[in-house]
Amino acid sequence: MKKQSNQFKLVLGLIIALILLIFVVLNVEPVAINFGFFQPKMPLIIVLVLMMLLGAIVSWLLGNSEDKYKVNKSVAKQEAAMKKQYEKTIADKDQKISELESEIDRLQNKENSESSKD
Template identity: 35%
Template sequence: MKNQWRIIIGLVLTLMIVIFAVLNNMNVPVNFGFSQFSAPLIIVIIGSAFLGAVVVALVATGTMWQQRREIKQLNQQINSLTKDIDKKVADKKEELEREYNNKLAEFKAAQTVYPTEEKIKEIDSEG
């Protein structure tokens, strides 16, 4: 929708320039500082508008290329940082699993019931 409005506004401005140029069709002198010539005003207006459009397109294209390059660099940085975070998470997970397994083993060892002397005598008397 936003681009449609841009196109419509661009067409309206172009139409205004064309109408203005057609209404002003007399010969005018054009001075470049080092040379001078005479041309119909319509050609001067349309030529100036065309040159302005070319300048705007070049500036916009340069800005777009710069932004694309920056976006590419930032995406590479994001991917690098994501890989780094994933590696750190995996390392921390392994560390926590080892710590958990060690504590579990300690807990199981502490919970093992060793036979008391009474239990040993009882087992001996039965056998």
């Protein structure tokens, strides 16, 4: 299921990238970009490509941090469940050991009482 979702995202991303690329190639006129202190003139294609790259980088950075949070949350849940299961297993084993020790004591007492009767 997750593999299909990733494939869908990849195909959708490639389609959007192709549309953007066509748009960029159609817009090659020089434009002035205002950075406040200076206004360089550069072809619109360069501006658009740079903005697409910056947008992709920002999306990737934001997407990665969210995924890490989800993964860490999932791992924490799994660790808690495993710890609970481990503690339950230990408690069950301790109870079984106590029962077996009691059984050994009972059998030893029974054996001692029989040997003293002889």
